[in-house]
Amino acid sequence: MKLFSPAISRLARLRLWQIEEWVNNPVAAQREVLQELVTSAQYTVFGRQFGFNKLFNVRTFKQTVPVHEYDDLKPYIERMMQGEDNVLWNTPVRWFAKSSGTTSERSKFIPVSEESLEENHYQGAKDVLTLYYRHNPDSGLLTGKGLVIGGSHQISQASEEISYGDLSAVLLQNSPFWGHWIRTPELSIALMDEWDNKIEQLALSTIPENVTSISGVPTWNLVLMKHILALTGKSTISEIWPELELYIHGGVSFVPYREQFRKLIGKNINYLEMYNASEGFFAAQDSPDEDGMLLFTRHGIFFEFMPLEEYGKKFPHTIGLNRVEIGKNYAPVISTNGGLWRYIIGDTIQFTSLKPYRIKVSGRLKHYINAFGEEVIVDNSDKAIAVACDKTGATVNDYTAAPIYFSDNGNGAHEWLIEFEKTPDDIALFAYELDSALKNFNSDYEAKRHKDIALRMPIVHAARKGQFNEWLSRNGKLGGQHKVPRLSNDRKLLEEILAI
Template sequence: MIKQITRAVFKSYYKSVEKFIDHPVATQEKIFSYLLEHGRNTLYGAENQFGDILTVSDFQKKVPVTSYEDLRPYLDKIIRDRQQNVLWDSPVKWFAMSSGTTEDKSKYIPVTQESLEHCHYRCGYHMLGLYTNNYPDTEFFLGKTLVLGGSQQINNIGDSTFTGDISAILMKNLPFIAKLARTPEEIALLPDWEEKLKKLSDYAVKEDIRAFLGVPSWMMVLLKKIVEDTGKPLPDLWKNLEVFFHGGVSFGPFREQYEKLIPTKKMRYWETYNASEGFFGVQYSSKSNDMLLLLDNEVFYEFLPAEECDKECSQALTLADVEIGKQYALVISTSGGLWRYKIGDTIEFTSTNPYLFRITGRTKQFINAFGEELIVDNADRALTEACRITGAKVTEYTVAPIYFSDNHGGAHEWLIEFEDKPSDLKQFESVLDENLKKLNSDYEAKRSYNLSLGKPVVRMLEPGDFYKWMKFREKTGGQNKVPKLSNDRKYVESILSVLGIKS
């Protein structure tokens, strides 16, 4: 009876997904009107003449595309001056701390009650609906879900104002019934990473774990610790293990490691796109990793052609105007009080009926030192193929340019931590290079005759080296991620310095 009732509830969640799939543009128009109505009651709305805005075209003419730095003065009014109705017309009690993937300092993203309930939680229901629609036989809800999130801390900026990773905020505010099925809050929200790992491991080995939820890189650290502590393969430890709901970083480089760690065909992997700013996408089908753009989550989407995203005169497109196969920088307006906010991710649509997409990189994570325009998607896909050919498995990586000097020409330096090292490093570098050429015509052109860009230089790191660096930076766990690509050598030099390796 429990199975039947729960499956029926999960399937009912899919009905709301079907509604916006059938009426995508109308759904977004309704969201736009709703956001504008609430925005008119704010300081930001007054300054940007929201009262005179009737159409999306008016909105785009009057309201600038913003970055975090543009919104910071308004956030200061909320945080420091305790003003209300600044960016949204309801109180802000939570701020999601995000280091991003390209900056060191924390960002404080406002989380309102509306964005919490109608974006993050609603899209969580969509995730369950989509997964159950693909797997009607699901039984993961009969056991526990092992959640590896961030930490919560009381903020000293004012009464009843809190900060934490978005995962901590979501867990803190979950309904009681949902908390029963997940990792205990007192463990999941521990700020000390080492203590959290130990207590999660001790907890998990005693439970009927059927699902994981978290970032692949950090979940891998926890699962390896559990295997080490128990000496048992995970399928023997948890005989009903079914699914890993993952997001935060590309799963491609981790897939083989997880399949090795959990060697059973019963295990499923389901991708999500949930950031501090909102919940935007969920894997649509078991046949593909492409994600469905979630359209009824109080987020109004705009799309800047990636090649023009830093130009002031660039024209943002709405959902009806996007094309398959083109790169777009994502711009969002939300019920959290973000207005025409560049989230920093680039996506590519693979379908417009329904609107399916994949994340291709970050607007600030790229390498263009030699005109090669290398993005994270190129790097991930080429790396996956190099691993397949040479039998390697990658734990983490980062890439930076090697600049011209008297001793050598330009190149890309790859710092890679291998779970299994390649059978032939030279072959690995060659396969990596050839696949980057296939995926990126600009890279191929710059590699011609080795005139401006030489072959990739791979430096193999030892297992745990990236963790040492993240721990040194106090960036372990939660939303923190190793930056994949950088247009300068700041991260690479920092890693080598921490590891005591001569650059």
Template sequence: MSEWEEKIEKIAEHTVQQNVTHIAGVPTWTIVLIRRLFEMKGTDNLRDIWPGLELYIHGGVSFMPYRDQFKELIRGDGMHYVETYNASEGFFAFQDRPDADDMLLMPDYGVFYEFIPAEEMHREDPKTLSWGEVETGKNYAVVITTNCGLWRYKLGDTVRFTTLFPHRIQISGRVKHFINAFGEEVIADNSDKAIDAACKLTGAVMKEYTAGPVYMQGTGKGGHEWIIEFEKPPADKEVFVRELDAALQKVNSDYEAKRHKDMALLLPVVHIAPTGTFYRWMQQRGKLGGQHKVPRLSNDRKYVEEILSLI
């Protein structure tokens, strides 16, 4: 079924009367399904519809910004969350420890791995490392060769190793999704952590976000512009912006250096988007469905300008 909205409707109709115990999917689109179920049953807790629900298997994007939102949507004890890393090209890793936020890399699933260090990612002939040469705490682009015929294929994801032997990873972002207009080298892992921290400190719950650069004009200074759609907005937007900025400085020393005394970058500009903005934007782009994710960061203003035109 190619039409995503029709697919969501059919899934909701088929499952609303079922005793579903396990669900799996990308968080963004799972939330769309949950909200449709809420509309059908007149509730705001998925456990009212599926009382036996106990497991959500997620992947595709970092779950960090969505965790609090899912706790609001699925209330009650005994709910478990497990992260996996899989794609059309293969199955790569899964969360093997219930309370951990990393995944065990699978060396024996018909995939040979190579890893491109962050500083080599955008070079024409980058250096690659075997998994015996990687280090913890550094970002790498993933390259795979598979027994299905893929040869040195770049997945487009970046990962960071948390342990070696056994090798465990966290997905840290996408190769194409970053902001480095001023040498700040902000990646999705940085922005996810920053927005998560800001939400926790202000009581907000994030739904979706994206960010891009504000270019220097003449003798002016640059910055970042964020568009955020909230499930629960912060009580004080200015406090949220300051906390977001402070959290991003904590996780990214290059950004901190550029922000020092407003030397090169000014305080971020944050727009609070009306409910449904990101859905309409993805729909407009023909990007609805589980294979498509909201791009978190861009090194140009294309995404920001497109979304601002909808607000």
């Protein structure tokens, strides 16, 4: 099989010139995407409502079409889920990705058209492979199998023709036949609902395979790898899968997990970050030496970027690629070949490079702590946790934090509940290092902490093992892409978990 690897590498490199075309001309690529989207949808219900046949440039598109959140598009999506065609998109939409609902308590159903599958999700995956082979021309990645922990829900039927499930389930169900040859486990195991049994079946079915790559949420992969080591009696994963060379991650920051993966795997492998959400495949790491992920500008999605201070306004101002700045937080606003129009996805991103355009996910619009003007986002907290772990020898599995409000008895603070894999010898020292790192990463937090005037020292609790998973289970969110929000601007979530 190793002889096959150079041939695969050459095939992958054939696509490089196409990738380089949109990388080198991103603004032109985006204009073409918008024109294709508007032209395709001009005779849909939505297109007729907003006069798509008269929209000839970006300016008139933004002046005519309002910015939407999910509830704004929900009436259209409900019509589509009842089988009506030509509502938001001009080709029949028979699949919907059920979001875990991190922006609200309700589930969201994101339309997935044939175009969004082929030109966005699958095209993005092919481009990731091409970019990986560019940096690793002798890779044996496709001589083995990719371990994929699939969706946490079986596919459900809204009607005889309409199906839905979480994104990974939809992608697995619609993947081309050759995709099943290079993936493990079999589909019936990948889509199992019950996670205790699923981990057991995943382990038993994948141990004999030649696994060369792993992808999925870090927490569940850690659980799986530890179970595999327990079943086999081996010390490291590389003893079981000696050809393992790549871990693909996304959805949550990998910073708190990197050291655990290194120890469990037992050898150096490559790590690659992707930004693939229910709404679309947006970006992926194109170089192991660069901070950030390459923005995919020719994959059926038109991007706008909303400065955070615009969020909540009736007519928020957005900017294009030619006006973004490095290091500033933006909320992406997307229009897609699945029928989302000027849609706020709910994440916040920062640009790390402008030539080419690279981004990193910095948090969620509604996952932050700003009770005292400190504006702490997930990017700050992930980095601070990593520093505190490094300083104290601790290892963190998961965490969440919320504000303690001013009271007659004292000023405010942040309260942290942290599930440690390796608990620090001194929790107070960990809290000190966490606080120091947050001051270093966030000047607003540092200002509020000055002389304890607004904020006093953070309060850190060690959660018992499994406490976060128990909360997820009670809320029907155990498994797959579901995760406990890292930061909350109120105390509801924290108090629910503390009460378990």
